[in-house]
Amino acid sequence: MSEAKIIDGKRIAEEFRAEVKQECAAFTAKTSITPRIVFLLVGNNPASELYVKNKGVQATDAGFSNETIRLPESISEADLLAEVEKINNDPETHALLVQLPLPKHINEGLVIDTIAPEKDVDGLNPFNAGRLMIGRGDYFAPCTPAGVVEMLHRQGIDVSGKHVVVVGRSNLVGKPLGLLFVQKAPKANAVVTIAHTGAGSRLGEITKQADILVAAVGVPKVITAEMVKEGVVVVDVGINRIDDATRKSGYRTVGDVDFDNVKLKASAITPVPGGVGPMTIAMLLKNTLEAAKRSVQTS
Secondary structure, three states, X not given: OOOOEEOOHHHHHHHHHHHHHHHHHHHHHHHOOOOEEEEEEEOOOHHHHHHHHHHHHHHHHOOOEEEEEEEOOOOOHHHHHHHHHHHHOOOOOOEEEEOOOOOOOOOHHHHHHXXXXXXXXXXXXXXXXXXXXXXXXXXXXXXXXXXXXXXXHHOOOOOOOOEEEEEXXXXXXXXXXXXXHHOOOOOOOOEEEEEOHHHHHHHHHXXXXXXXXXXXXXXXXXXXXXXXXXXXXXXXXXXXXXEOOOOOOOEEEEOOEOHHHHOOOOOEEOOOOOOOHHHHHHXXXXXXXXXXXXXXXXX
């Protein structure tokens, strides 16, 4: 079998963001409202700093108003919750993203619970998670899972009736992605299995049944060629750093999939980097625009 087609998430995300930018301009021209997102960044985590910077740059490019509020790592939980409530109550702000992870003395669940559901463009608040579960259309889906579904759709990969195996059960990716794929919707309607490390030695047996395999485990190269069948579509959500003495940085970024070997069996596969990652920010912009539109409908 020939080598897998590479799914260019970077190109797809660029096309998607261009559409959002055009849609934003039309919305602003019609309503005189500029969609606005606020990023809350606690502490000095270098990765979080970079993620928020990139989100801000792309939000600006799309025509959105945005602000990053930087808070010290020593901030108390009560003060952070007060900051979230302040943004919740600001009618000029349509979207709020609290960059995770938070310092260990902060209860992340409590912070997520406090974000107003209508501004929760990360789709993590239990209100949005619950509506996703029951298939209501007025929820915000987490950006990475929504990006995976959109990417496959734009790549021309039909998931309807296919067996999708999602490896990973996180609230951020694995669980919501499984729910999105199983929805009775044009871009979904799949048969879904959510697998995880609890499967132990049976994990390879389960992944080998997949027509579409999504790896979201956070373990470098855990999905090997022996664990997939010929012709499978592979989506790698993992972002892992491994040591590499040949690089100036001393490390390189790899996914959860053994890319070089799995691509020899797959029909299509996402690279890391340049696959799912760019779609995450694209979907964040889409959710922010949708939040701004809903604010007009409910005002």
